[in-house]
Amino acid sequence: MRAVTSDVRFPTARSGAGSDAMNRDPDYSAAYVALETDHPEGLTGHGLTFTIGRGTEVCVAAIEALAPHVVGADVEELVEDLGGSWRRLVTDTQLRWLGPEKGVIHLATAAVVNAVWDLYAKLERKPLWKLLSDLTPEQLVACIDFSYIEDVLTPDDALELLHRSRAGKSEREATLLRDGFPAYTTSAGWLGYPEQTLPERARAALADGFTHLKLKVGGDLESDLRRARIIRETIGPDNRLSLDANQAWGVQQAIEAINVLAEVDPWWIEEPTSPDDVLGLARIRDAVAPVRVATGEHVQNRVIFKQLLQLGAIDVCQLDCCRLGGVNEVLAVVLLAAKFGVPVCPHAGGVGLCEYAQHVSMFDYVAVGASLDDRVCEFVDHLHEHFVDPVRVARGRYLAPTAPGYSIEIKPESLAEFAFPDGASWWSEEVPA
Numbered sequence: 077m078r079a080v081t082s083d084v085r086f087p088t089a090r091s092g093a094g095s096d097a098m099n100r101d102p103d104y105s106a107a108y109v110a111l112e113t114d115h116p117e118g119l120t121g122h123g124l125t126f127t128i129g130r131g132t133e134v135c136v137a138a139i140e141a142l143a144p145h146v147v148g149a150d151v152e153e154l155v156e157d158l159g160g161s162w163r164r165l166v167t168d169t170q171l172r173w174l175g176p177e178k179g180v181i182h183l184a185t186a187a188v189v190n191a192v193w194d195l196y197a198k199l200e201r202k203p204l205w206k207l208l209s210d211l212t213p214e215q216l217v218a219c220i221d222f223s224y225i226e227d228v229l230t231p232d233d234a235l236e237l238l239h240r241s242r243a244g245k246s247e248r249e250a251t252l253l254r255d256g257f258p259a260y261t262t263s264a265g266w267l268g269y270p271e272q273t274l275p276e277r278a279r280a281a282l283a284d285g286f287t288h289l290k291l292k293v294g295g296d297l298e299s300d301l302r303r304a305r306i307i308r309e310t311i312g313p314d315n316r317l318s319l320d321a322n323q324a325w326g327v328q329q330a331i332e333a334i335n336v337l338a339e340v341d342p343w344w345i346e347e348p349t350s351p352d353d354v355l356g357l358a359r360i361r362d363a364v365a366p367v368r369v370a371t372g373e374h375v376q377n378r379v380i381f382k383q384l385l386q387l388g389a390i391d392v393c394q395l396d397c398c399r400l401g402g403v404n405e406v407l408a409v410v411l412l413a414a415k416f417g418v419p420v421c422p423h424a425g426g427v428g429l430c431e432y433a434q435h436v437s438m439f440d441y442v443a444v445g446a447s448l449d450d451r452v453c454e455f456v457d458h459l460h461e462h463f464v465d466p467v468r469v470a471r472g473r474y475l476a477p478t479a480p481g482y483s484i485e486i487k488p489e490s491l492a493e494f495a496f497p498d499g500a501s502w503w504s505e506e507v508p509a
C-alpha cells in the first residue's frame with residue numbers, strides 16, 4: 077500500500093460563507109490522503125482531515141509522518157485487526173509526544189484511519205454506515221480502544237448496549253432507506269451575512285424543507301439578539317433555532333449572554349466557551365437550562381467526551397469525524413453518548429464533513445442510539461460538487477448513501493484545481509467564490 081497526500085484549499089473566505097465569531101475568514105481545506113493498493117480491482121482508500129487554510133501543510137506533514145504505519149501493509153491484514161491498526165497509529169513511541177491523541181497529530185490520525193475504513197467498506201462493497209451496522213457487537217467492540225474510558229464504559233457495557241439495540245434494527249434500516257435522516261442547516265446564519273439578508277435566507281431554508289436552523293452568535297450581544305429575533309420572527313415559534321458561539325465567551329459571559337438570548341427560545345447553545353473547560357461547560361449548563369448545551373467539534377478525544385458526559389455538561393454530543401481519531405474513536409464516543417442517553421448530532425459543514433457525518437448518524441440510528449428523537453445531522457451546502465459521491469439532501473433530510481466507502485473521495489479535477497499553492501484556482505485572477 078502507498079500513501080499519496082494532498083494539500084487542498086478552497087478559497088471560500090471571499091464570500092463570507094463559513095464565518096463565525098472565531099473563524100472570520102476560513103478557506104475550507106483538507107489534508108487529504110489516498111491509500112493506493114495492489115488489489116486486483118485497483119481499490120484506493122481515501123481520508124481527509126478538515127482544516128481552514130493556513131496550516132494545512134502542517135497536517136499533511138503529520139499524515140506523512142504516520143504513513144509508515146500503513147505503507148507496505150497488506151490490506152486484508154490491516155482491516156482484519158482494525159483495533160490493532162488504530163492502536164499502532166496512536167501509540168507510535170515518538171509521534172505520541174506530539175499529542176497525545178490531540179492536536180495536529182490526532183487530526184492526521186483521523187485522515188489515515190478514515191482512509192483505512194473507506195478501503196474496508198469498499199472491499200466489503202458497502203457504504204460505511206451499512207458496513208458498521210452489519211458488524212456484530214463483538215466485531216465493533218474489537219475496534220474500540222477502551223483505554224482511559226473503561227472506568228465509565230467497559231467492553232461488556234458496550235456489548236450489552238449493542239445487543240440491546242439489535243431489536244428493531246432491520247425496521248430502522250428500512251425507515252432510513254425510505255425517509256433518510258433528519259438534517260438541520262447552518263447555511264442561513266453565518267456571522268458575515270448582512271442582517272437584511274437573513275429573512276430571505278431563513279425563508280429559503282424553510283422552503284427547502286428544513287425545520288431546524290442555526291445562527292452564529294458571539295459577536296456584539298445587541299447585534300446577536302437583533303439577528304436572532306429576525307430569524308425567530310421569520311421561522312415562527314414551531315421551527316427550531318439553535319445558536320452557535322464558536323467558543324467566543326468566558327464562562328460568566330456565556331451565562332449572561334445566553335440568558336439574554338433565551339428570549340428567542342434557542343433549542344441549543346453550541347460551544348458557549350472553550351471546549352476543554354469541562355467544569356465551565358457544566359456550570360453553564362446548570363445556569364442556562366432549559367436551553368441545551370451542545371459541544372464537540374473541537375472536543376479532541378474520547379477522554380474529554382467521557383468527562384463532559386460524566387459531569388452532565390452537555391445535552392448534545394457534536395462529535396467530529398476527523399477531530400476524533402477517525403472511525404474507531406467515533407465508535408467509542410457514540411457508545412459513551414448512548415450510555416448517558418445524550419443524542420449524537422455530529423458536527424458537519426466545512427469540506428467533506430457532511431459526507432462523513434451522515435454515515436455516523438445513520439449507523440447510530442440503525443445500530444446504537446436506535447432513535448430519531450432529537451437526533452439531527454448538521455448540513456451546510458458547500459463544496460459537495462467536488463466529491464465523487466456527494467451527499468444527497470432532500471426535503472431537509474440526508475438520503476442514505478449507497479456507494480461503497482466513506483463518501484470522502486475528491487474528484488481528480490478538483491484536486492488539481494484546488495491543490496495549494498500550485499492549483500489553477502490559487503493563481504488565476506478569477507478565483508471562484
Ligand SMILES: [Mg+2]
Pocket residue numbers: 320322346347373
Ligand atoms: Mg459549530
